[in-house]
Amino acid sequence: MARRALITGITGQDGSYLAEHLLEQGYEVWGLARGQANPRVSRMRKLLSDVQVVRGDLLDQGSLISAVERVQPDEVYNLGAISFVPMSWEQAELTAEVTGMGVLRMLEAIRVCSGVSRGASAGSSAQICSGQIRFYQASSSEMFGQVSETPQTERTAFHPRSPYGVAKAYGHFLTQNYRESYGMFAVSGILFNHESPRRGAEFVTRKVSLGVARIKLGLATELRLGNLEARRDWGFAGDYVKAMHLMLRAGNPEDYVIGTGRMKSVRELVDAAFSAAGLDWERYVVTDQALHRPAEVDLLCADPKKARAQLGWEPRVSFDELVAMMVESDLRLLTDGGDPDQDSSWP
Ligand code: NAP
Numbered sequence: 001m002a003r004r005a006l007i008t009g010i011t012g013q014d015g016s017y018l019a020e021h022l023l024e025q026g027y028e029v030w031g032l033a034r035g036q037a038n039p040r041v042s043r044m045r046k047l048l049s050d051v052q053v054v055r056g057d058l059l060d061q062g063s064l065i066s067a068v069e070r071v072q073p074d075e076v077y078n079l080g081a082i083s084f085v086p087m088s089w090e091q092a093e094l095t096a097e098v099t100g101m102g103v104l105r106m107l108e109a110i111r112v113c114s115g116v117s118r119g120a121s122a123g124s125s126a127q128i129c130s131g132q133i134r135f136y137q138a139s140s141s142e143m144f145g146q147v148s149e150t151p152q153t154e155r156t157a158f159h160p161r162s163p164y165g166v167a168k169a170y171g172h173f174l175t176q177n178y179r180e181s182y183g184m185f186a187v188s189g190i191l192f193n194h195e196s197p198r199r200g201a202e203f204v205t206r207k208v209s210l211g212v213a214r215i216k217l218g219l220a221t222e223l224r225l226g227n228l229e230a231r232r233d234w235g236f237a238g239d240y241v242k243a244m245h246l247m248l249r250a251g252n253p254e255d256y257v258i259g260t261g262r263m264k265s266v267r268e269l270v271d272a273a274f275s276a277a278g279l280d281w282e283r284y285v286v287t288d289q290a291l292h293r294p295a296e297v298d299l300l301c302a303d304p305k306k307a308r309a310q311l312g313w314e315p316r317v318s319f320d321e322l323v324a325m326m327v328e329s330d331l332r333l334l335t336d337g338g339d340p341d342q343d344s345s346w347p
């Protein structure tokens, strides 16, 4: 019988790539979708027609229990979150509820539906058994924040710099705690920035690729950005979702850092993207203090050795290939009259 996966965050970038990957692997895929008329759900249904939808919200414990009861998944991937770092300062409480407490609610739904009791001996007696629901938590390199060492490994200390990073650290430790308390197969992937043509337009890579495409096509004359000196380890989302699946199929439940091991500055990103369209970025980019963050994460760089050694995972798409892919996709999108905010424009 096909394995069954339940994905929260199915309408997001990673949800779409993960669903495609799991469908290719022969899984029955269910996506948890919220809202009574969420346009992103209609878009997802059109593009991922083989994914079945179950209603639910990470803010609503009962809905998660019902979803797990209905789907009876073998694997749960918790990708749902408020994921845009600047928004986490503006809506800190909501971020804590969705990105942090949402992890607790999903773990509790799995615990209750699996019949795992809270008894004192649960941790010592619980074995990882074959019928158990396996849980993946989307942890983030933002937990490292103000980094204490470079590159960052699974053992690097956390010093989050935003309410988002703090909420992710809560979810990360809670996942570890459910593994230790209840013997659950619950793991976290500490993923560094990963991008694609499906990335939300608010994140810097997509903001830049759309900005380049608009300027190239004469639809804009400038691109306003914040801190050009920040450095990130950017990879391709299609590569990273494969690591999530490998983590849940591994023999032991363990956490892994996932990234390329190379970092670039926002300035280098901008240079690469404008060059891909034959443009000189210095003629168009305007920096804007209002786009700087209250507390910046200056640099992030992964040490993905453990994932390579234990999971056999390697990123395939290079930084230059990723930037070129995104610029080409946005040029095509805008040339065809697409609107990045409309349903039909999702490549
Ligand atoms: P994304 O595109 O922003 O997608 C976020 C998803 O969360 C959307 O499907 C959204 O659904 C859903 N969501 C928001 N509030 C919800 C709620 N109350 N209940 C249920 N679902 C809710 O994020 P992504 O880039 O795919 O990232 C996936 C996960 O990995 C996130 O947890 C993110 O924090 C984490 N992460 C991402 C990166 C990265 O570089 N992309 C790196 C490290 C970790 P709606 O359509 O309903 O809004």
Ligand code: F7E
Residues within 6 Å of the ligand: 083, 084, 085, 139, 140, 141, 142, 191, 192, 193, 194, 202, 203, 204, 205, 207, 224, 225, 226, 227, 228, 230, 231, 232, 266, 291, 292, 293, 296, 297
């Ligand atoms: O910013 C700088 C900004 O918003 C990257 C999320 O997926 O990855 C993502 O978080 C850098 C920052 O991503 C602009 O200051 C300059 O230093 O693309 P971003 P992020 O904050 O790194 C992590 C791993 C996650 O977990 C998150 O969910 O770029 N930057 N100028 C700018 N950033 C934006 N958004 N817009 C600018 O105009």
